[in-house]
Amino acid sequence: MSEAALSPDEAALLDRVQAPEGQGREILDAATREVIGRAPVQTVADLDDAIARAKAAQPGWEALGHQKRSDLLLQAADAIDARAEALARLLSREQGKPLNGPNARFELGACSAWLRATAATVLEPEVLVDDGETHAELHYKAIGVVGAIGPWNWPLMIAIWQIAPSLRMGNTVVVKPSEYTPLSVLAMISVMNEVLPPDVLIGVSGDREVGARLAAHPDVDKVMFTGSTATGRKIIESSAGNLARLTLELGGNDAGIVLPGTDPKAIAQDLFWGAFINTGQTCAALKRLYVHDSIYDDVVDALKEVAEQTPMGVGLSEDNVLGPLQNTQQFDIVNRLVDDAKARGARIVTGGAPAPELGELFYPITLIADATDGMAVVDEEQFGPVLPIVKYSDVEDAIASANRLDVGLGGSVWGPDRDEARKVAARIQSGTVWINSHGGVHPMIPFGGVKGSGYGLEFGVEGLKSVAVPQIING
Structure with a gap:
């Protein structure tokens, strides 16, 4: 007790x-x-x-x-x-x-x-x-x-x-x-x-x-x-x-677009926390990431390195910064989406299965590479410690993918040229679009969604x- x-x-x-x-x-x-x-x-x-x-x-x-x-x-x-x-x-x-x-x-x-x-x-x-x-x-x-x-x-x-x-x-x-x-x-x-x-x-x-x-x-x-x-x-x-x-x-299913020329290591920490704050249980968390093929592998590797260095466990321990899923229903959703992605040929980079050694509702940070639009893990809101990473070669395709779902809470664009990133951001159908960050809110900046x-x-x-x-x- x-x-x-x-x-x-x-x-x-x-x-x-x-x-x-x-x-x-x-x-x-x-x-x-x-x-x-x-x-x-x-x-x-x-x-x-x-x-x-x-x-x-x-x-x-x-x-x-x-x-x-x-x-x-x-x-x-x-x-x-x-x-x-x-x-x-x-x-x-x-x-x-x-x-x-x-x-x-x-x-x-x-x-x-x-x-x-x-x-x-x-x-x-x-x-x-x-x-x-x-x-x-x-x-x-x-x-x-x-x-x-x-x-x-x-x-x-x-x-x-x-x-x-x-x-x-x-x-x-x-x-x-x-x-x-x-x-x-x-x-x-x-x-x-x-x-x-x-x-x-x-x-x-x-x-x-x-x-x-x-x-x-x-x-x-x-x-x-x-x-x-x-x-x-x-x-x-x-x-x-x-x-x-x-x-x-x-609900949201926030998309992030990483533009060519971006330094993967420079954005890895902010990308990680944009996706996994509160162990991914955040409405405006980054939930699907579109990365240009020229830096795709480097972004995946940089995120993997951050994930492996970030401790998960019981929240009252001063050492941990990631916790469990809050309830069984959400745990089951996460488990189903990851299993479906594996069955459809996506590549598990980290995680990919429950962590009962930590506790009943713990699911490790799971990075899913080689994901594609149409997979459930991309099209449905995971609301947990899972991030599908999709490769693209044309920015127009990435914008179309970001806008294809009937949700629009947040989105983000990542790139070295802020003006170019803003041009892409203006075409994203979401209530907020962040540049080189994701999910931050401010008491004086209005926040709300569009579409569903x-x-x-x-x-x-x-x-x-x-x-x-x-x-x-x-x-």
Whole structure:
């Protein structure tokens, strides 16, 4: 029983949010498969009560004004920082990501950084016409109650991406965390609620029925969802009855294009982490790599060298920077895609089979060379530690391959000539295209997908607008 190994601070946080002994649903450590704690199993009735409380609290929260709300967001960031180590350790157990590297401690730092950046973002009324006869201004006001439905891969950071702008604009928020990672999210919410007024931010831990009700509830005015495209479509259907506004950050299958003349060793580290941050369990991770034939073998070799030097194991070990798959369902998807690639003649450069010596859900970094469009491992989102590498000889073909799928979250172009790379990037059909990097986000740079990767923008001024309703004052 891993509870015995919890630090006092972890145990105190867990006791705030977990179900009483003998109740709830057991949550397992992703790496060791030991029981961490018991997630509350709340019902649709519990959700209805939470939404009613949030709706009642919203006018008073909005009335505080932007400055007071921003001050409270800054205090919430301080509260998270004060408990960051305990939250990071709980996150590492529940999600599987290691403490170090771009993982659990990094995620907690991002949570407080995003709160502070959101608090500091200014959204002033915009004068549209002022010609002596007509004066028209564009203002943004709170929507009401925001329903936030989060994923299991970056459960705290993405929750903050939903919570911070919503609260900043005067909305109240009801959060439904993933069934796989509820404890760490509920713990973070409890820390934030040390400084926030009652019922401004409420977490509800439940199953898919609760999530469906949140999307369809008549008193929910905005739904923010990060997750699969299939679930996003269901949320669109569920929200139709109440015309809730939507921000959907859905699945991706990000392509990277390495242009001729690129130095493989110079880009290997950034390529590796673009693909394998959070052990590949990231929506905007690099998931298929197109490399010019003149440097193909050298890029494969450079990535292999990085992979072999990057330690994987239990996340609470200070030495590891790669962890397990978070759940059995995702492990099975990764295993199926790799097996299919092998059966179709692709070449396994590293990995290629589960690593039971590390634990039940560990799958090593797997580089797949000689992959081709049409293979399942290329056409489907792996969402794990697998990267198919495709050879091309004509850049036009690489661009066509990058654009051939019905997703468009991110993409990247790698090359020594930044102007040439930008020309290629402009032709990639994705919400963001990075040059000589992949997957980095910034609180002031809008982020969102196209095609089957969803719609709506997050972050910065555009992110504030997305959780508000416009009002024209004319006269």
